[in-house]
Every structure is written in structure tokens, then in C-alpha cells.
Amino acid sequence: MKHFTKLAVAAALGTVIGTAAVAQELYTPNLAYRTGPFAATGIPLMNGQADYMTMLNQRDGGIGGATIDFEECETGYSTEKGVECYEKTKGEAIVTQPWSTGITLQVLPKTNVDEIPILAPGYGFSPMADGTVFQWAFNMPAGYWDGADMIIQHLEAEGSLEGKKIAFLHLDHPFGKEPLPVMEMHAENKGFELLPIPVGLNEMQNQSAQWLQIRRERPDYVVMWGWGAMNAGAITEAVKTKFPMENFVGVWWAGHDADLKLVGEDGKGYKSISWSFPNLDAPLMKEIKEHVIDAGLSQTNEEEMQGVFYGRGLVMSAILAEGIKNAQENFGTADIDATQLRWGLENINLTQERIVELGMEGMVPPFSTSCANHTGHSGGWMLEWDGAKFVKASDLIMPNVDAYADLIQNAAEEYATSNAPWDRNEECSVSN
Incomplete structure (x- = not known):
């Protein structure tokens, strides 16, 4: 062929x-x-x-x-x-x-x-x-710095981030901490408050404390740098606490179909940046x-x-x-x-x-x-859960590497x- x-x-x-x-x-x-x-x-x-x-x-x-x-x-x-x-x-x-x-x-x-x-x-x-x-x-x-930049670009396209609060829910592991330098840079330059919320390896399936903090802080967005059981736990907690899923965005490792199928229609609107x-x-x-x-x-x-x-x-x-x-x-x-x-x-x-x-x-x-x-x-697409599967929800977003x-x-x-x-x-x- x-x-x-x-x-x-x-x-x-x-x-x-x-x-x-x-x-x-x-x-x-x-x-x-x-x-x-x-x-x-x-x-x-x-x-x-x-x-x-x-x-x-x-x-x-x-x-x-x-x-x-x-x-x-x-x-x-x-x-x-x-x-x-x-x-x-x-x-x-x-x-x-x-x-x-x-x-x-x-x-x-x-x-x-x-x-x-x-x-x-x-x-x-x-x-x-x-x-x-x-x-x-x-x-x-x-x-990962590309991914963080593309997510911020996507959020900013929905309106100015000045004065907004973004919770950064992340695995308390080198992987979860990787995007912090770019997230902190954007927080300073764009005027939003960055609220890091770590999830320990032994807390992945029980994030009640983290989501209690999210309910108390009432962030405009939650950005998730999760992996494995952490993602399923976070998505389940978000649904349980009625966090607006359209304001919940994950890195490409937090866009696994099986995690969203646990909540089905209730997960509709959740997004994940992805280069595939x-x-x-x-x-x-x-x-x-x-x-x-x-x-x-x-x-x-x-x-x-x-x-x-x-x-x-x-x-x-x-x-x-x-x-x-x-x-x-x-x-x-x-x-x-x-x-x-x-x-x-x-x-x-x-x-x-x-x-x-x-x-x-x-x-x-x-x-x-x-x-x-x-x-x-390479850039990536914002994928969105439509209740049954992930679909492309954006044109290709290119990272602003010069920044x-x-x-x-x-x-x-x-x-x-x-x-x-x-x-x-x-x-x-x-x-x-």
C-alpha cells in the first residue's frame, strides 16, 4: 500500500x-x-x-x-x-x-x-x-511545559484569566510537579491565582480532603496533572461534588476513556489536552x-x-x-x-x-x-468527553514556546x- x-x-x-x-x-x-x-x-x-x-x-x-x-x-x-x-x-x-x-x-x-x-x-x-x-x-x-501552556491558552480563549483562581490538582510525584514552572509563570503574567493541590500516592482513590478544599476555595477552573487511579478518583469526586465538568481540564495522561466511562453522561464536558x-x-x-x-x-x-x-x-x-x-x-x-x-x-x-x-x-x-x-x-487538540467517548473540541493548539x-x-x-x-x-x- x-x-x-x-x-x-x-x-x-x-x-x-x-x-x-x-x-x-x-x-x-x-x-x-x-x-x-x-x-x-x-x-x-x-x-x-x-x-x-x-x-x-x-x-x-x-x-x-x-x-x-x-x-x-x-x-x-x-x-x-x-x-x-x-x-x-x-x-x-x-x-x-x-x-x-x-x-x-x-x-x-x-x-x-x-x-x-x-x-x-x-x-x-x-x-x-x-x-x-x-x-x-x-x-x-x-x-509537559507545552501541555501546560496549551491548557492556559485554551482557558484564556474563554475569557481573561485576570483575577481568576485555578486549582492545580496534581500527583505528588515528579510527574505531577513538572508543569509548575510554566503554570507559575503564567499566573504571574496573566494575573490569576494558582492553587496547587497535591494528591499523595496513598490518596489517589480517596481524595475527599482535596475536593473539600476545592469546594471551600471555589476555583474557576481545575487543571489536573493526574495518572492512573488518581484520575478516576478525581473525576468521580468532581461528579459527586457537582463541580462543573466544563471547567475541569486534564493533561494528556488524564484523558483515559475508561476513567470517564465510570461516570458516563455525568462526565460530559470534561476536557483533556492531547497530542494524539x-x-x-x-x-x-x-x-x-x-x-x-x-x-x-x-x-x-x-x-x-x-x-x-x-x-x-x-x-x-x-x-x-x-x-x-x-x-x-x-x-x-x-x-x-x-x-x-x-x-x-x-x-x-x-x-x-x-x-x-x-x-x-x-x-x-x-x-x-x-x-x-x-x-x-507538536501542539495538541483539546479533547472533550461527550458522555460516551472523547471527541476533538478544538483546532490544533500550538504551544507558545518562546514564552x-x-x-x-x-x-x-x-x-x-x-x-x-x-x-x-x-x-x-x-x-x-
């Missing part, structure tokens, strides 16, 4: 380097969490990621003639177990996928020594956007069904496949596959190493035309990366100084 020809580069590579040089397998381990308090959200994401790579192996014989070993190492979302998984898998890996901001922060200092790219799509440490400092870390297509969308009519979905689902090679089910998180998992693996393909074509070998993959991830150019070729129209916004820009800043570019640079410099000696990409300038 036309939209998939660019991924099947084996023939071209065979011409350039000879079939004897074609790799047998590329090891791209995933530090998964199908168990623990975040399993309900982890499972559909892991299923989507695995199914995309399985499709490439089944349909195309992998990428460029190399099959993909997408082994999972179970972390239960535990930072300690995540670091153990990283150490266990790093030997042959060409990439590591930490799947937790906490794990990412622990692995990040190791990157300059181990020289293995971190791929953390839509999560991790926001200053990783600066590829001149974090040469081995990527959080494309959008980072489950377009069930996309050609990719038919390819997944033919080569993976019908072949009995997936752990997913029909209901899960229709959700935001399964579709996001597909997008994540598609981004990794693009990086692999880029590296293979540039270096003339299917048997790429971690350093070559870093180049491939620094040269993503997911244009609208390429998205259509991949059969993913409407599933991810266009974006590109460079040696200096490891995030891409917090200094924050990115200063935080990156501070990190490098604190972790000195810290190797940088001296060949890359911020203009690249």
Missing part, C-alpha cells in the same frame, strides 16, 4: 549495503507497567506500542530488513524497579523507554556515559527539549487488525482499541520506527546502533504528507526535531551545572 512504502526500506538498503549486512534484530526494550496502581492506564499504552511493532514485523519483516525485539521489562511504575530494568536491558539496547518521569530522572544522568537515547514521548523532564544539553534524551512530540487521537477510520487501524489482531498476536480487545491510550501507544511506536528508518537510510545499514538512532531521532520530519503515508491521518499533529530541539513541540524558552535554557543549564562534568553536543547550536 502506498502509505507504508517508506517504512519498507529493506530492498533499498540491500542494494546499498548488500543483503549480508542486513540486521537480524534490533533490541528496543520497553520499561512497561502492566501491574501496580497505574496498570489500568499502562496496559492500553503498552498494547498499542507492542501492536505497532508486531505489525511491522509481520507485514514488513521489521524495519529495513531488521525485525524489532520489543521486549517488555515490568516496573510496576516503581522508580527502583525501573532503574533495575534499565540496567538489565541496556547492554544490547539501541534505545530505552523509561515510562515514568521518576525513572527518566534517574536514568538521565547515565545517558552521557551509556550513550543510549531515552525516548519519553510526552513525558519526562521538560528541559530535555534542549538537545544541546540533553543530547541523549527525547520527549517528542510535546513536553484515536482515528478509528485511519488505514493504520485496518493494518493492525489484519496483521496483528486477526492473527491472534495482541493482548488488546475491541473496546480498548477504540480508546485514546491505545491509539497513543501506536503513535509512540510509529515515532520510534521513524527514527530507526531515518538512521538506517542515513548510515546505509539496517544494523544501526544507539548512536546512529540518536541521529535518527534528531531528524524526525513527520509532515502531514508523511502522516498520511503512514496511514495515521488525524492521529498525531505534524512535528519535526533537530539536534537542538528534542521535543518537536518559556528562557525557562528551558536556564533549567537545562542548571541541571548540567549540578551534574558536572556534563558532556554537551558541542557540534550543535541552538539555531539548528
Whole structure:
């Protein structure tokens, strides 16, 4: 099919380097969490990621003639177990996928020594956007500071935020604290009061104290940076306390269909910013069904496949596959190493035309990366729960990165100084 020809580069590579040089397998381990308090959200994401790579192996014989070993190492979302998984898998890996901001922060200092790219799509440490400092870390297509900015843009489009109060309901974890610098910047510049309300790991399913505070403070909006069981608990409490759902907005990890199905129609109006969308009519979905689902090679089910998180998992693996393909074509070998993959991830150019070729129209916004820009800043859509499913409720919102570019640079410099000696990409300038 036309939209998939660019991924099947084996023939071209065979011409350039000879079939004897074609790799047998590329090891791209995933530090998964199908168990623990975040399993309900982890499972559909892991299923989507695995199914995309399985499709490439089944349909195309992998990428460029190399099959993909997408082994999972179970972390239960535990930072300690995540670091153990990283150490266990790093030997042959060409990439590591930490799947937790906490794990990412622990692995990040190791990157300059181990020289293995971190791929953390839509999560991790926001200053990783600066590829001149974090040469081995990527959080494309959008980072948490992008997400915070897009949410504030959306709220401001409904009217001035001057004098308003925004409650920031967040997991008391590195992930939940990540957007605070941009939220605080906007609060100062736009004149609204920011009210941080942390939720401890042991409070996720019982947030009565937090929602008592919300009832008492009566904020104009609640912005949620939640994950796993926290989201379901918050959405249930919001309905119970009759908080207006149209004024309740979450980050992309707080837009899980199963959480909203717990309240159904009562959740109507709840919104979540998102850099992915489950377009069930996309050609990719038919390819997944033919080569993976019908072949009995997936752990997913029909209901899960229709959700935001399964579709996001597909997008994540598609981004990794693009990086692999880029590296293979540039270096003339299917048997790429971690350093070559870093180049491939620094040269993503997911244009609208390429998205259509991949059969993913409407599933991810266009974006590109460079040696200096490891995030891409793709923008996102505001998704809204219509009582039964999430629908697109906005045009593409682009983050105003210039507004917090200094924050990115200063935080990156501070990190490098604190972790000195810290190797940088001296060949890359911020203009690249």
C-alpha cells in the first residue's frame, strides 16, 4: 500500500549495503507497567506500542530488513524497579523507554556515559527539549511545559484569566510537579491565582480532603496533572461534588476513556489536552487488525482499541520506527546502533504528507526535531468527553514556546551545572 512504502526500506538498503549486512534484530526494550496502581492506564499504552511493532514485523519483516525485539521489562511504575530494568536491558539496547518521569530522572544522568537515547514521548523532564544539553534524551512530540501552556491558552480563549483562581490538582510525584514552572509563570503574567493541590500516592482513590478544599476555595477552573487511579478518583469526586465538568481540564495522561466511562453522561464536558487521537477510520487501524489482531498476536480487545491510550501507544511506536528508518537510510545499514538512532531521532520530519503515508491521518499533529530541539513541540487538540467517548473540541493548539524558552535554557543549564562534568553536543547550536 502506498502509505507504508517508506517504512519498507529493506530492498533499498540491500542494494546499498548488500543483503549480508542486513540486521537480524534490533533490541528496543520497553520499561512497561502492566501491574501496580497505574496498570489500568499502562496496559492500553503498552498494547498499542507492542501492536505497532508486531505489525511491522509481520507485514514488513521489521524495519529495513531488521525485525524489532520489543521486549517488555515490568516496573510496576516503581522508580527502583525501573532503574533495575534499565540496567538489565541496556547492554544490547539501541534505545530505552523509561515510562515514568521518576525513572527518566534517574536514568538521565547515565545517558552521557551509556550513550543510549531515552525516548519519553510526552513525558519526562521538560528541559530535555534542549538537545544541546540533553543530547541523549527525547520527549517528542510535546513536553509537559507545552501541555501546560496549551491548557492556559485554551482557558484564556474563554475569557481573561485576570483575577481568576485555578486549582492545580496534581500527583505528588515528579510527574505531577513538572508543569509548575510554566503554570507559575503564567499566573504571574496573566494575573490569576494558582492553587496547587497535591494528591499523595496513598490518596489517589480517596481524595475527599482535596475536593473539600476545592469546594471551600471555589476555583474557576481545575487543571489536573493526574495518572492512573488518581484520575478516576478525581473525576468521580468532581461528579459527586457537582463541580462543573466544563471547567475541569486534564493533561494528556488524564484523558483515559475508561476513567470517564465510570461516570458516563455525568462526565460530559470534561476536557483533556492531547497530542494524539484515536482515528478509528485511519488505514493504520485496518493494518493492525489484519496483521496483528486477526492473527491472534495482541493482548488488546475491541473496546480498548477504540480508546485514546491505545491509539497513543501506536503513535509512540510509529515515532520510534521513524527514527530507526531515518538512521538506517542515513548510515546505509539496517544494523544501526544507539548512536546512529540518536541521529535518527534528531531528524524526525513527520509532515502531514508523511502522516498520511503512514496511514495515521488525524492521529498525531505534524512535528519535526533537530539536534537542538528534542521535543518537536507538536501542539495538541483539546479533547472533550461527550458522555460516551472523547471527541476533538478544538483546532490544533500550538504551544507558545518562546514564552518559556528562557525557562528551558536556564533549567537545562542548571541541571548540567549540578551534574558536572556534563558532556554537551558541542557540534550543535541552538539555531539548528
